[in-house]
Amino acid sequence: MNVHDDNLGLATDLSFHRESAIVEAHDDYLVVRTPDAPDYFFGNLLVLPRRPAVGELERLEGDFARLVGAPPRIAHRAFTWPESAEGAVDVEAFVQQGYDLTVCRVLAAHPRALRPVAINPDVEVRRFESQQDWDDWSRMQLADMPDPDDIRSQRFMANRKAVYRQLIDRGLGDWWGAFIGDEQVGSLGLFFLDGIGRFQWVITSERHRNQKVCKTLVTEVIRLTEGLSNRLVMVADEAYHAGAIYEAMGFRPQAERVASLCREPGSPAAL
Structure with a gap:
């Protein structure tokens, strides 16, 4: 399963899973399970060595x-x-299901190697310090989900908060907030596992x-953690604009991407 070691996205994902979940090799897979969080879709999954082919759906399920x-x-x-770094990802047989x-x-x-970028001088960046910081974080994350009131979303967020706070208590990283006055307007986590900052x-x-909140937050967190790692990694959905922001700051695309398929409960084929 060393095929994943060359992909910084998957390798750092697996580093996180090994700290907070169960990761086991079975046949051609890495199996990730988070027994106390069954609603955490990407904490309960199969890591494949390659893109699934047409005709493999029944076996994989x-x-x-x-x-x-x-x-x-x-x-x-x-x-x-x-x-691979470029090209369409054809898994239409799975999408149809x-x-x-x-x-x-x-x-x-x-x-x-990062370039200076324009920041928002009204934004203060600091580590989370209080329960209020985490409560505000939960509300912001839930508001960004398709169904914030769904009990599964709320259980998922409660589990992630507990896991991240445990990792912080163990000295593996921190959660950082961007604040304008007393209002939390953004946040991120930065953790250092296996010598890499993710x-x-x-x-x-x-x-x-x-309003340059993201650029300000990332820039300041990198400055405040200088010396902890010589390699920083971002993984960004290529359907959204965030990757372009990070490239403008000096992050460089790597040779491979990370792809995933998820069929959530309640999808038409799952009923």
């Missing part, structure tokens, strides 16, 4: 049920794999977007 779990406890299906495809770019940089969940509140 059977292996997922056998190795990860099945309804009612595990009601989704999720797979991820390394992708209710799966959503996500393809993420992987970007990396040496901290000193960013997590960079977000700006909806009404403060396009």
Whole structure:
């Protein structure tokens, strides 16, 4: 399964999973399970060595049920794999069965290779210090989800908050907020695992977007953590604009992307 070691996105994902979940090798897969968070789709998945081919859907779903779990406890299906840097990802047979495809770019940089960018001088950047910081973080993250009131979304957020706080208590990183006055307007996590700094969940509140909050937050966090790692990694959905922001700062696209398929509970093919 060393095929994943050359992909910084998957490698750092797996580093996180090994700190907070169960990662085991079975046949051609890496199996990731988070038993206390069955609603965490990408914490309960199969990591594949390559893109799934037409005709493999039935076998993969059977292996997922056998190795990860099945309804009612595990009601989704999720797979991820390394992708080439360019080109379309053709998994139409899976999409027709209710799966959503996500393809993420992987970007990396040496901290000193990053370029200065315009920032918002009204934004203060600091580590989370209080329960209020985490409560505001939860509200902002939930507001960015398709169904914030869904109990599964709320359980997922509660689990992620507990995991991140445990990693912070162990000295593996911090969660950082961007504040204008007393209002939290953005946040991100930066954790250092296996010598690499990996960013997590960079977000700006909806009404403060396009105000250089993200650039300010990332720039300041890199400055405040200087010396902790010579390699920083971002993974960004290529369907959104965030990757362009990071490239403008000096992050460079890597040779491979990360692709995933997820069929959530309640999708037409899952009913």
